[in-house]
Amino acid sequence: MKVVEPFPLSDAARSFYVQRPVLVTGGLGFIGSNLVHALAKIGARVTVLDNLNPKYGGNQFNLNGVEGQVELINADQGEEKVLQNVVGRFDSIFNMVGQVSHIDSMEDPYADLYTNVRVHIALLEACRKVGHKPKVVFAGTRGQYGRANGALKRVNESAPIAPVDVNGVNKHAGEMYHFLYSHAYGLRSCSLRLTNTYGPRHTMKTSRQGVIAWFVRQALDGQEVQLFGGGDQLRDCNHVADVASALLLAMFNPAADGEVFNLGSEEPMSLLRIVERIVAVAEKGSVKHIPYPEHLKAIEIGDYAGDYSKIQKILGWLPSISLDTGLAEMVDYYRRNRDHYWRA
């Protein structure tokens, strides 16, 4: 079993979490569940609120190994009444619920609006109505910037907000709600705008959520990995364990309150090169180029690389896991646990 070494937390940060009651919404999903594993390892008292929607990556197996340490509340995250009975117990809430598929958001904007906006209103309204003022860490997305780059230039937090898909609009609205409730009602919040996050516990049921996971599945099945239009778009990839470290630091450090932070990776890479790495690590699969589908061109963002100097400066975070190391662990995870994610 391969393991990765994510960005290490300071002793102070670790102590902050020991025995601390922490709520993770969407904790059965990809990023949420990896965060739960990290929290459980440090010794936090974790509660997960999740509606176990398989379409959005919810998977009971994602808590395999930590079930005994985690309280699970199976409920719709948009049910404000449920949330009103829950939020008061937690000063630290990781709000990880979300729908991430760009294509799905274009096909059904109403569903995306529900999951990426209305659900967050429910959490924030629940806090307001019970008069509770926790810190809420939100998972934003590079999609809020849209097609930020012409040439490759790292995108920082003051880049224009110009989403090119429904998902980006709704994620930005969701983020604005967090800061609004902070301002109006005295919660604290911050947002990490994530880029391509990869690693174990990602759903493998669809090609629409997380392109790296889908590449890994195709490779592990010994198939041709289909790459649209040459695959020369640059992406920066963060291993989910590094992302979990960033989230933990953002919650711990009061300097994060009211701030947005981009994540990013040291070396942005073309999708083609990422696929080649996956095929090499998996020792299976091959690359197949296919034409870029017409209906997806409008929501393609081109090159993206996040400028992560702000989070580095303020929270001291850096991406620690190289793509090869991270992919090796990811491939190993799915080799061992494939049956819990897809049928070959």
Next chain:
Amino acid sequence: MKVVEPFPLSDAARSFYVQRPVLVTGGLGFIGSNLVHALAKIGARVTVLDNLNPKYGGNQFNLNGVEGQVELINADQGEEKVLQNVVGRFDSIFNMVGQVSHIDSMEDPYADLYTNVRVHIALLEACRKVGHKPKVVFAGTRGQYGRANGALKRVNESAPIAPVDVNGVNKHAGEMYHFLYSHAYGLRSCSLRLTNTYGPRHTMKTSRQGVIAWFVRQALDGQEVQLFGGGDQLRDCNHVADVASALLLAMFNPAADGEVFNLGSEEPMSLLRIVERIVAVAEKGSVKHIPYPEHLKAIEIGDYAGDYSKIQKILGWLPSISLDTGLAEMVDYYRRNRDHYWRA
């Protein structure tokens, strides 16, 4: 009967509208109905889609005098199926539906989300699903900027988007949706970010929508006009007939496509001075200062004055109606038609 002379349209702009089928959503509301009057006067073939929600200012009397020239579709603007049967007939759609109360938006963010986001998705989705690509003019708000100013400096369109109330978040999301659908599906759209709009046909049922209208009602009832906390916040006021001219120019001129424009007035004025003008024009009422309510402080935006040089430069629009002239017409309108708006 007093009349105002709004910013005049060129002959080319007027010709554009003669016999043109035009859809106005929310056309029974304040701004929508004034726009309908302006369109009817030019000779456009106007269709109004409105659910006649009195809470949001819908009032059948607002079309008094032009009923015969207007087709009225009484339906929920969020009913995509209805919209799918309607939008194909119109290359020009003024999307004037909206909820404008800041306080209501804070008390019930779900309702505001419905009216200011979901309803717009329904219109845009209807266009997408029937493959129709009209031009859609959207009514944005200065509330998208939030508390933009420290000292008085005119706010231009590149000021940060930082809403301090739910309404501002949702209005911004609604605007982003318009530009997203333009980009992804080939509609054309633009947004006018309105400031304090006043004039006839505004709802008078509540203090929560449009402070100037409420001041006018109190004055006409011979009451004390209650002013929070000194009333020294600066506001710029646009008469709704000038706003209608701006909307008509924005639809007519292709240079507006894909753009946002602030409106504004020549001389920003304190709320106190505005109330004093209302009392003087109405020759009734008086000013009463009361303490600023605690629960409203968080959503108070301080001074605001829009920089309207962009719309002046690109569309040639200017505010034409002075506050005194505009208030005189407004007061005259409500004197004559009070029973259709409130019981004294």
